[in-house]
Each structure stands twice: as C-alpha cells, then as structure tokens.
Amino acid sequence: MIDLHSHVLPGLDDGPATLEGSLALARVAVAAGTTILAATPHVDRGFGVDPRAVPGAVAALRGALEEAGIALRIVPGGELAADRAGDLDDDALAAIRLAGGPYLLLECPLTVHAGPLETQVGALRLRGFDVLLAHPERSPALQRDPGRLRDLVAHDVLCSVTAGAFTGQFGRPARSLAQAMLREGLVHDIASDAHDERRRPPDLAAGLAAAGLDGAAGAAMAAYLTEHVPAAILAGEPIPARPEAPRRGLAARVRRAW
Numbered sequence: 235m236i237d238l239h240s241h242v243l244p245g246l247d248d249g250p251a252t253l254e255g256s257l258a259l260a261r262v263a264v265a266a267g268t269t270i271l272a273a274t275p276h277v278d279r280g281f282g283v284d285p286r287a288v289p290g291a292v293a294a295l296r297g298a299l300e301e302a303g304i305a306l307r308i309v310p311g312g313e314l315a316a317d318r319a320g321d322l323d324d325d326a327l328a329a330i331r332l333a334g335g336p337y338l339l340l341e342c343p344l345t346v347h348a349g350p351l352e353t354q355v356g357a358l359r360l361r362g363f364d365v366l367l368a369h370p371e372r373s374p375a376l377q378r379d380p381g382r383l384r385d386l387v388a389h390d391v392l393c394s395v396t397a398g399a400f401t402g403q404f405g406r407p408a409r410s411l412a413q414a415m416l417r418e419g420l421v422h423d424i425a426s427d428a429h430d431e432r433r434r435p436p437d438l439a440a441g442l443a444a445a446g447l448d449g450a451a452g453a454a455m456a457a458y459l460t461e462h463v464p465a466a467i468l469a470g471e472p473i474p475a476r477p478e479a480p481r482r483g484l485a486a487r488v489r490r491a492w
C-alpha cells in the first residue's frame with residue numbers, strides 16, 4: 235500500500251521527537267503492508283517548518299532506514315496549512331510536492347469557519363499546483379456544508395480521508411462525512427496521518443474494515459484508494475477510473491429484510 239500522509243520525520247512537528255521514534259513508526263508501517271510512505275510534516279504557522287528542509291530530512295531518514303534494514307520507501311511532502319500557502323514562494327512549495335509530482339497535500343482547517351478554502355485552492359491551482367485535500371471529513375465547516383466538497387471535487391480537487399475517521403477516532407460527524415463521501419465517490423485516497431507507532435500508527439487496516447473495504451467484496455475499492463490513485467498522484471499520471479462500489483452493504487440490507 236501507499237500511505238500519502240504521515241508525520242514520520244523526526245523532530246520537526248508533532249511526529250516522533252527522535253530518529254528512534256521514526257524508525258519505530260516505519261517498522262509498524264512495513265508490518266501493516268505499506269511500501270511507500272509520504273513524509274508530510276505540518277507546514278503551518280505553529281511548528282515553523284521550513285519546506286526547503288524537507289527533502290534533506292527525507293534523505294537522512296532514508297539513509298537511517300537502509301542502515302536499519304527497514305524496507306520502506308519514504309517520499310517527500312508536507313501538510314500545507316491553507317493560510318500559509320500565500321506566504322510561501324513557488325520554490326518553497328515545490329519542495330513539499332508529494333514525491334516531487336504535481337500535487338500538494340493541503341490541510342483542511344479544523345475550525346468552524348473554514349474561510350476561503352476554495353479561494354486558497356484556486357490560488358494554488360493558478361500557480362501550477364494540483365491539490366489533494368487532507369482530512370476534509372474532519373473540517374467542521376465542510377461537515378456543515380458537504381456541497382462545498384462536491385464542488386471542489388467537480389473542479390478536479392482530490393480528497394484524502396484519514397483511515398481513523400471511519401473507526402470513529404475523530405468523532406461522529408467526521409465518521410458520518412467520511413462514510414457519505416465514500417458513498418458519493420468523493421474519496422480518492424485513504425491515509426493514516428500517522429504520528430507515532432502506537433497512538434496514531436501508520437496502519438490502514440482498521441479504517442478499511444470500518445469502511446467496509448476489507449475482504450473480497452471491498453478489495454478492488456481498497457486497492458483503488460490505497461494503491462492505484464496514490465501511485466497516480468505520486469507519478470503525476472491521470473487518476474484511474476473508479477471501480478464499482480462494494481455491494482456488501484446492499485447484500486446485508488437484503489439479508490436483514492429477509
């Protein structure tokens with residue numbers, strides 16, 4: 235699997251404080267079946283991460299992983315706060331493109347008033363960057379008005395939902411919106427948003443199961459959201475066609491009706 239959202243780099247934000255913590259996180263990712271992990275530290279006003287420092291930090295972690303014999307490919311990225319983008323020049327933003335491709339991972343504000351998210355997305359698009367929204371399901375403003383998400387997706391914005399949202403880790407409104415987005419075909423990627431090896435681990439399995447995407451019935455959609463679309467995002471290739479939604483829910487309803 236390819237996990238496009240993690241705070242695996244040590245000592246930059248609220249991810250691991252030490253290299254040992256990063257290696258522990260990486261080991262859990264490998265055990266969970268992840269082969270490629272995007273390092274997406276917060277690029278916001280709180281942690282003060284310099285985007286230009288990310289590629290070097292990724293290179294250092296790659297070296298440490300190789301030395302430790304951990305078979306995980308780390309690619310650079312960043313979780314860009316919507317209100318920070320306007321302050322950064324194109325070179326700074328380019329340093330946190332996912333794997334150097336066309337996409338930026340843009341954090342959806344967690345405040346009630348998401349503000350001019352559409353304007354900020356539009357400004358990034360005008361500057362030549364494609365946008366993958368990070369955890370839109372957790373944004374109170376988007377929970378209140380999901381129509382905004384439909385419009386954004388209609389304008390080629392992609393959505394990455396956090397796996398834990400499906401298990402209820404972020405509350406009922408986030409779970410409801412994540413489920414509704416999945417039903418409506420508004421989810422393009424499921425990521426861990428891992429911060430450590432235990433409390434917020436890089437493991438997608440529980441989220442996929444809670445979303446009904448485990449087992450044979452959900453396999454095609456799970457592969458689409460955790461392998462095929464993420465691979466296209468990293469490579470800058472066209473987003474592949476969406477497979478048919480799993481029918482497990484329908485079958486269960488029919489069984490209940492009988």
Ligand SMILES: [Fe+2]
Pocket residue numbers: 239240241313427
């Ligand atoms: Fe994050």
